[in-house]
Amino acid sequence: MTVHQWIILFILIKTINERMKFRGKIVDPHCMKQFYSIVIILSKLCKSVVLRLSSNKLYLIALNESNNNQISVWSVLDQHSFFKDYDMIGETESNEIFFSLPIDMFASSLSSAKQTNLKTLKMKLTDKHSPCLTIELELESQVSSKQLCVHDIPVTIILPKDWPEYNEPAIPSHNISVIMPSIRVVRHIVDKMKRIGPRLKVSLDSSGKMVLGVSNLSATVDTHFVGLEVIGIQSATGKENKYSTVVDIKKISQFLNCDTLNFAKILCHVVEGLLLHCSIEENEYVLHYFLSEIDD
Amino acid sequence: MKCVIPRQNLKILSRALNTMCRIGEDLFIEPNSSQLIMHTTNSWHTVYAWFTFDSSFFSSYYFTEDDEQNSENSLKCKISLKSCITIFKSPHLSRCLESCHMEIKNNTDTITIQLRYSNFCVKTHLIPVLEYSALQVNQNVDTTHTLCIDSKVLSAAVKHFQNSEVDITLDVTTEKVLLKTHSESCRDLRKILRTELSLQMSEFDIYDVGEGSCITFCLKEIRPLLAFAEHMSLPIIIRFSSPGMPMVFGLKNGLTFESQYILSTMNESTSSGNTDSLPIRLNINAFENTQSSDGNQVNQLPDKHQTPLINSNLRTPMRVQVEYPDSISRKRKHQVSNHFQQPLKKMNSVNSMTIIEQFREECLEDDVLLSQVADVHVNDEPIEIDSDGHLSLGLSDTARVFARCFSLPIEESAKKGKVLVYDSDGLVDDSD
Numbered sequence: 001m002t003v004h005q006w007i008i009l010f011i012l013i014k015t016i017n018e019r020m021k022f023r024g025k026i027v028d029p030h031c032m033k034q035f036y037s038i039v040i041i042l043s044k045l046c047k048s049v050v051l052r053l054s055s056n057k058l059y060l061i062a063l064n065e066s067n068n069n070q071i072s073v074w075s076v077l078d079q080h081s082f083f084k085d086y087d088m089i090g091e092t093e094s095n096e097i098f099f100s101l102p103i104d105m106f107a108s109s110l111s112s113a114k115q116t117n118l119k120t121l122k123m124k125l126t127d128k129h130s131p132c133l134t135i136e137l138e139l140e141s142q143v144s145s146k147q148l149c150v151h152d153i154p155v156t157i158i159l160p161k162d163w164p165e166y167n168e169p170a171i172p173s174h175n176i177s178v179i180m181p182s183i184r185v186v187r188h189i190v191d192k193m194k195r196i197g198p199r200l201k202v203s204l205d206s207s208g209k210m211v212l213g214v215s216n217l218s219a220t221v222d223t224h225f226v227g228l229e230v231i232g233i234q235s236a237t238g239k240e241n242k243y244s245t246v247v248d249i250k251k252i253s254q255f256l257n258c259d260t261l262n263f264a265k266i267l268c269h270v271v272e273g274l275l276l277h278c279s280i281e282e283n284e285y286v287l288h289y290f291l292s293e294i295d296d
Numbered sequence: 297m298k299c300v301i302p303r304q305n306l307k308i309l310s311r312a313l314n315t316m317c318r319i320g321e322d323l324f325i326e327p328n329s330s331q332l333i334m335h336t337t338n339s340w341h342t343v344y345a346w347f348t349f350d351s352s353f354f355s356s357y358y359f360t361e362d363d364e365q366n367s368e369n370s371l372k373c374k375i376s377l378k379s380c381i382t383i384f385k386s387p388h389l390s391r392c393l394e395s396c397h398m399e400i401k402n403n404t405d406t407i408t409i410q411l412r413y414s415n416f417c418v419k420t421h422l423i424p425v426l427e428y429s430a431l432q433v434n435q436n437v438d439t440t441h442t443l444c445i446d447s448k449v450l451s452a453a454v455k456h457f458q459n460s461e462v463d464i465t466l467d468v469t470t471e472k473v474l475l476k477t478h479s480e481s482c483r484d485l486r487k488i489l490r491t492e493l494s495l496q497m498s499e500f501d502i503y504d505v506g507e508g509s510c511i512t513f514c515l516k517e518i519r520p521l522l523a524f525a526e527h528m529s530l531p532i533i534i535r536f537s538s539p540g541m542p543m544v545f546g547l548k549n550g551l552t553f554e555s556q557y558i559l560s561t562m563n564e565s566t567s568s569g570n571t572d573s574l575p576i577r578l579n580i581n582a583f584e585n586t587q588s589s590d591g592n593q594v595n596q597l598p599d600k601h602q603t604p605l606i607n608s609n610l611r612t613p614m615r616v617q618v619e620y621p622d623s624i625s626r627k628r629k630h631q632v633s634n635h636f637q638q639p640l641k642k643m644n645s646v647n648s649m650t651i652i653e654q655f656r657e658e659c660l661e662d663d664v665l666l667s668q669v670a671d672v673h674v675n676d677e678p679i680e681i682d683s684d685g686h687l688s689l690g691l692s693d694t695a696r697v698f699a700r701c702f703s704l705p706i707e708e709s710a711k712k713g714k715v716l717v718y719d720s721d722g723l724v725d726d727s728d
Contacts, residue, residue, distance in 0.1 A: 105489040108458050115452070130486045137456075141449065145496035149456045152490040 020157075022053055022097055022125040025085040031284075032121050035082055036110045037260035038075060038285060043107040044258050045073055045289065050158065050166055051133075053088050053097040056080070061166050062103075067292060071169045075287040082284065091160060097125070098158035098166060101133055109135045109151035117141065131155050169290065171277065174269040175243040176204045177231040180278070183266060186212075187256040189223050194249050196221055199294060202252075203244035204270050206233050214249065231267065243272040247291045252276070255289055297327040297371055301396040302355040308553070309396075310384035311524055312347050316377060318520040319345045323377040324431045325407070327400060329359045335431055336377060343517045344433050344558040353552040355395065362402070370402045372430040375423050379614045383409055383421050403428065406615075422615040437542045437558060439535035441468065441509055444502035447525035447532045447547070449495070454522060456493050457515065463562065464515045466536075469508040472496050478512050478562075501531060511539050512562040521545055521557050539563060 026032050042049050042060055052059035056079050064072035079086045090096045112118055122136040132152040139147040158166075180186065193200065193214040201213040208228040214221050233241070255261075255278060269277040276291040301309055312334070316323065320336035327333070332354075335346040351357040397410040406422040413419070453475060457464060463478040476492040479485060497503050525532050525547045536543035540563035548554040 102489075105458075109489065109491070112456055128490075132490075141496075141499060142446075143496075143498050145498040147453070147496070147499070148494045150492045151456075152492075154486045154488070 020091050020097060020125065021087070021089040022123070023085065023087040024058075024079075024083045024123045026082060026121040027084045027119070029116075029118070031082045032118060033114070034284065035077070035121075036107075036114065038077070038287065039103070039107050039110055040260050041255075041258045041287065042073055042075070043103045044254055046103060048100050049073075049103045049106070050098060050100045051155075052166060053090070055088060055090075055095055058082070059166075063165075069165065070290070070292065071166070072290055073288065074169060074290070075285060077285045078283075096163075098160075098163055099125075099131070099133070099155040100158060101153050101155040105151075105153045106133075109153060112137050112139070112149060115139070119146070125155075126152070128152055131157055169288075171288075172271050172274060173234070174232065174277065175272045176206070176233045177267055177269040178204055178208060178210060178228045179231065180266040180268045181210065181225045181228060183256060183261050183264075186225075187253070190249065190253050190256055193221060193223075194253055198249055199246050200249040200252055201244055201246045202268075202270060202276055203242055204268070205243070206230060206241035210268070211244075243270045245270050245273060245276050245293045247276045248294050251291055255291075297332075297360070297400045298356075298358040299327075299332065299351075299354045299398050300356045301353070301398065303394055305353055305552075306384070306393065306396050308353075308528070309349070311527060312553075312555070313377065313381055313384060315520040315524045316345050316347065317381050319343055319517065321377055322374050322426065323380055324372070324374050324429070325400065326372045326430060327359065329364060332357075335433075337431060337433075338517070342514065342560045344431075345521070346433075346435070346556045346558070347553065348555070349553045350551050370428070371400055372428065373400065373407065373425045374427040374429050375407060375425055379423055380409075382614070383411070383423075416620070418619040420617040420619075422617075424614070433558065435556070435558070437535070437544050438537060439541075439544060440537045441506060441535065442502055442504045443468070443473070443500055443534040444531055445495075445500050445534070447522060447528075447530060449499055450532055451522040451526045453493050453495060454515065454519065457491050458489060461491075462514060462516050463512050465510060465512045466534075467508075467510045468505045470505065473500075502533070509536065509538055511536055511543060513543060513559050517559060518545055518557060521547075521555070524555070536561070 026035060038060065042062060046062035046064075048062075050059075050061040050063070052061060058077040058079055060073070060075045060077070061071060062073040063069045088095075088097065110121075117140045118137060119140050120136075120138045122134075122138075124134050124136075126132050126134045128134070131154070133155050135151040135153065137149040137151075139149060141147050189212065190200065193212065196219065197214045197216045199214065201211075201215075203211040203213070205211075208226065208230050210225040210228055212223045212225075261280075264280045264282075267279045267281065269275075269279070271277070274293055276293075278289045278291075280287045313323070316334065316336045320338050322336060324335050325332070326335070330351050332349045333346070334349070335344065337344045392414045394412045394414050397408075397412065399408040399410075405425055407425060409421045409423060411419045411421070457475075457477070461477065465474075465476050465478045467474040467476065473495045474492060475495070477488065477490045479488070479490060522532070528547070528549060530547045530549055533546045533548075534543065535546070539561055541561065543559050543561050545557040545559065546555065
């Protein structure tokens, strides 16, 4: 190989690395708030989150480190309904970018989205000392001039060989799905139950009844919610139409304690003895929260 | 020195004290003929907070000739900021409080703060003076640059930074001001969130920065002042010169009161080097007066109480006395006489706590204000005195107090009833 060829190869490699690019811009205040509320929900559930960018969708994925790196939160945002401008070039032919970032920093940098004077929210991948997700907030001030606030969140780029870890989880077919009752009531009750025991038994039956139960040596407490709308139920094989699962009460309480969930329609699915799955399915975004059954 | 603070200004004073409480533990008070100065510093001497209330802030302000003749130093004193805060913290402050009377005498061991309520209740607090000393700070900070900004804009700007952020850098150029995370203090840049906020020149009311400068200061210390300024909707004046030199945050409300925070800034040479980049201390000295009160204090007290008092002095006990009008005491008279005769007979065997509890119950039935008053002393049971002799002494003293306060309205047809509340040293106050 001649020196000339070496130089060409070097330039080629460099361009491949530099090709990775992401830019997004949100201008609609409603979209900003919604985006912020999704990030806030995630910040309550995990410490770091993986952001997967593709040309049409934006994924926020959180792994459960204590449980075999299983996916605990899987959320998909439709790029077109959130971003006004969205521009990305990915690394491989699948045209995707994966990187992880600390969610608390992400949430605190977006906290200005609550303010009413925010005009635009820009996100882009930059290289300042280290790879960063830069968030630029353009604020309108009382005086004519504009304020510019820039947050640099350090990120870790995930190499394509590790991507399969973040593939869409295979959701086992649900035994039963219902619409959750008012989240405020459930949150209040679960918070009280937390003092009784560490394990919450969630049972759903075909008549639309949800029973939350907790027990310790001296007491068993059950709370019954009746008249819930049943969305789907596995064709009953026998007469037994009741399905239940036991989950960690602290984790379910963390999920219920997200204030931004108050107005969302939350679906609750149960796979008998295996999984509790809560999901929010809106037109613009989908959020799944998986809680697997805990052992005795 | 005597002064009266009207109700509307009491909230300002309370906020100012709360602001200072976030800085230091001791409050230095310095009255002079035209104004009352309150100031404090933190233990590291990197920040100095200073509030001045002009005589127009008060509804009346007497600085007697006697005070003037004495050297002014004799009124300068140090008290515990925490005990001062508790006086104004009460949730009932706004409802029926009318005014606050404050009195500082020459070389006495307490400061008197009297709260007067609209229903003629009077609550007197005797705050012990820890030391007759003054802070001496060089307030003529040499500054070349001045910025003046609306406190709302500044505190909104500061909200972009994480709550845990300690130091921020203020980078001033001829066109704009950049506020950014102080990155040098953190070793690993890959682990911190860096924030940078730019404010255009037009945001500022005064923009006199010359060539510009770049200084680093402690954001944590300044947040309480920003909150105070935002609440009062006053503009903030920032004065500074070069890195390492002190900077000043000031605010002023006409002539009535003004405040200044002097902050040390980080030295450029130390921060860029690998040595620890601690801010330089301000030049602050606490001077103790020649007329130390310690000697007097000991002499005034009976010998046997000497040790407990000194101990409790460290815990800064505060004596509270409440006077309430006859109308309230009449209502309670018959109940009192019924319920309290038995406990009084059995006084020696009854736990002092139960008496206080009973007293509280009585109060709760009657009047919310009195229950609040009774709340003050529930923690101050005389049981805390350690040796057995003192314990019984404290107990009997309390018994006597309550015996007296409940029998007073019945025996005499005085216009006012009185409740005396004692702190843990169990001393009998002869003020009734």
